[in-house]
Amino acid sequence: MEQRLRVVMAQLNIRVGDVYGNVEKVIEAAHKARDDLNAQVIVFPELTLCGYPPEDLLLRSSMQSRIEKALQQVKNAVKGIVAVIGFPWVEDGARYNSCAVISDGEELARYNKQRLPNYRVFDEKRYFESGSGPCVVELFGVPVGITICEDIWFSEPLKQACDAGAQIMLTLNASPFHRGKQAEREKLLAKRASECSIPMIYVNQVGGQDELVFDGNSFVVDGGGKVTQRAPAFEEGLFVTEFEIKEGALVPVPAQTTELLSLEASVYQALVAGVKDYVQRNGFKGVVLGLSGGIDSALVLAVAVDALGAENVEAVMMPYHYTAQMSQDDAKEEADILGVKYSVLPIAPMVEAFLSTLAPMFEGLGKDTTEENLQARCRGTMLMAISNKKRYLVLTTGNKSEMAVGYATLYGDMAGGYDVLKDVPKTLVFRLCEYRNTLGYVIPQRVIDRPPSAELAPDQKDEDSLPPYPVLDEILRLYIEQDLSADAITEKGFDKEVVRKVIRLVDLNEYKRRQAAVGPRVTERGFGRDRRYPITSGWSIGE
């Protein structure tokens, strides 16, 4: 056994589906790890060659042949360093979530993931069969065990590898972010490492992929479960970790341990990463959004500018009769502070044209939300026209509380390609604004302090028709993230009728969410693939 083992954690931003592009990135990283970082081993994330999650691209007939070609390229090009790399693999009619250990053109070992997550956002049993048995391979005299992501959430796979002699564990991951996730991971690895007294290297990818954001945060724990190194969150890079042999055991050399981000910082960075990758990877030059003078669009504007640069962001204020002058002033101020292009396009001519065309049909019927929705839809149509003409993506600004209770207009303020705050409850929106202002004042304080209003009717306030946001958000958290019933939530001290009203709204508005834009998941349970409810449902509220 040599005296030192130098491993690179390849915390890469992988592109789903782009097998040929990903393999080039892999080869470049391996060469850099070998030549510049003097590493012996480089470990890539789960399913690196196809990206994660590949979804039904896995079912395409040519996925396997592309992967085979890519793997051959790795074998041909990666010499002088051992590469541990994940990819899907079909054998005897079964598809596995696999990884291979490649050294100088040879495949030294192969491992198939044993535990397949099939809950929340994960659908791995749709695609993969479970592997059986551990993988331990000797590298530079050290018996190295390998697991993939979900494996380590159970005791057995690690225990198998240790029983087979592993003295260090590599774990390849594509582990999506949610608030507090890194603390969970580190707690888990501390437990696992201690169970077997073995050091572990946890490699995760970074970047946004539709609903998911990957935060990186690759890290190392020693045999006692202590974190000895942590790579930065949301930052692509090759991070070296080194081990030395002390009294016959592998001991990680303590290295840069980036501080854990605060909740606000981690969520904010997740939103920025989500916007950046969604916009750029879908080929848009920039984004356009409607500024209302309210807090949600102010936050989205800040995120967009941090993600894409002010020169790629356009803001449009679309006032109507109910838009306060204060809202127009604040919207302009937001745009001015951040230096984005700002336009004012009043919607009255369109709204009036619709209303007068519809007047004969609506005769005798009173005013209701129809007229409010019409305003929102004129704004949505305007933004989409700008989007079409300039090839800018429309960012929508609905937060999770609004998406939950349907406090948004389909094809109106919901019109757009990416909903930045889709999984951010309103109370967290406030905290994120305060946080962003600590980095530099960009959101006028008045925008944060004003009572929220959709301004679709005279003197309208959100809290006229909804409970105060701290109450609403807690009921929503218990109902959506914890699946509690109305009765169970009421027992926690909330008003029974308020709870039932909120839950009824959540259930009723499934049809709106089904047509909503995707947006980055930042809580333990977002909307989208994470929460699959029928639209047509006879479920009754209560126990």
Added chain:
Amino acid sequence: MEQRLRVVMAQLNIRVGDVYGNVEKVIEAAHKARDDLNAQVIVFPELTLCGYPPEDLLLRSSMQSRIEKALQQVKNAVKGIVAVIGFPWVEDGARYNSCAVISDGEELARYNKQRLPNYRVFDEKRYFESGSGPCVVELFGVPVGITICEDIWFSEPLKQACDAGAQIMLTLNASPFHRGKQAEREKLLAKRASECSIPMIYVNQVGGQDELVFDGNSFVVDGGGKVTQRAPAFEEGLFVTEFEIKEGALVPVPAQTTELLSLEASVYQALVAGVKDYVQRNGFKGVVLGLSGGIDSALVLAVAVDALGAENVEAVMMPYHYTAQMSQDDAKEEADILGVKYSVLPIAPMVEAFLSTLAPMFEGLGKDTTEENLQARCRGTMLMAISNKKRYLVLTTGNKSEMAVGYATLYGDMAGGYDVLKDVPKTLVFRLCEYRNTLGYVIPQRVIDRPPSAELAPDQKDEDSLPPYPVLDEILRLYIEQDLSADAITEKGFDKEVVRKVIRLVDLNEYKRRQAAVGPRVTERGFGRDRRYPITSGWSIGE
């Protein structure tokens, strides 16, 4: 053993989530089967108590307690007949797709589904653990075996039951429709029954549930695999099947064998069932749709009237400069023939208002699809206003070919709650129109014969920018339903560039489909839960 066994196949239309409502329906059916039909056994579909597919309602904390209550109600109320009934069941932390045999307040047997589908539209491994071992229970002297749906697509579960002595098989199903599905089922059961020389009773539910339509078609095969009885498709009812003992074996008494529907008839009825249940179960008074004078909206109008009655359907023609007089005449004729309320609301005032407001911003930029989309979005906004004011659901009219290549405007003609033709390729739209006219002339022949046009620009024809529909639909079928690559499709004799263009459009337009209305699945692979593609994808077209 008695000389006869009388079994009722309860081909019911079950409401997802409505446990308390479903159990009442079950009890009523059991009493009717006992009292009016003189049956000894009644067999209900898979997961009857919660409906299928319950999706994440299964994760709600109170699902199990509701099911327990419902099952107790069945035990208390159903006497004098044996009920075989499906429901989800949690035991020792594991959830099963179960069924119980209930007789005079006692549970005689329990079976847990062994094979869990987790492909296409199915997510059963998200919720259920697999059962182990067969269930054979003696009823009236006959050893009866039980399986649930997916079980019989494999040899093993039936073989287990036969090895355990079963002389007849009951199979409980929630098997969704697609074109040709009943022939597949019958072929399969013929094979299974022959393998074990055992008669089988196949019970399926009916009705629409979001993307899925269940066609019923419950049927019976004898021990040689011959169909001896077939209940009608898409019709709720209790269907008696009787067996007699001949030379020690159970032989089904031949009974009403409803003819298999033609492809056109079955798809048309699936659309009608889908519309009816979606509209009524979501509490809408009726529907409104835009009539363009084209074939898609003409077909949707006919389906809507057949599903809901003319008095619950409103049609709106929204002409613009490019709308031919012929289109307006045809739209009016369609509405007149079917007797629905018809209005004409020109969109020019709104389109002009948008264009003049946007003119300064668009100065120097040429005309493009922006102006076309604007027309579609003014129409969508108009229909949504009518929907809001009158509480009518908007039906959209985009067919599968259009949804595939994105030949539709988000928030424009895609605005609405249910897309009737979402899974109907354009070539099949033509056939369905011809079929519907054989039942009574409702779609003017000229509408069927005219070359399709979106009429969003002067003299526009679909085939100016798309290949002829027979070519397009075949390429789409090979790509979407069969997952073939561009090269593999080209090898079948299609033009390489055309194939690539079509596939590129399909891939690019995933973002539109993600925000599309749900609609009834009628092919082997629809959009929606059936086909889960990333929006952000680097997959390249080719091999």
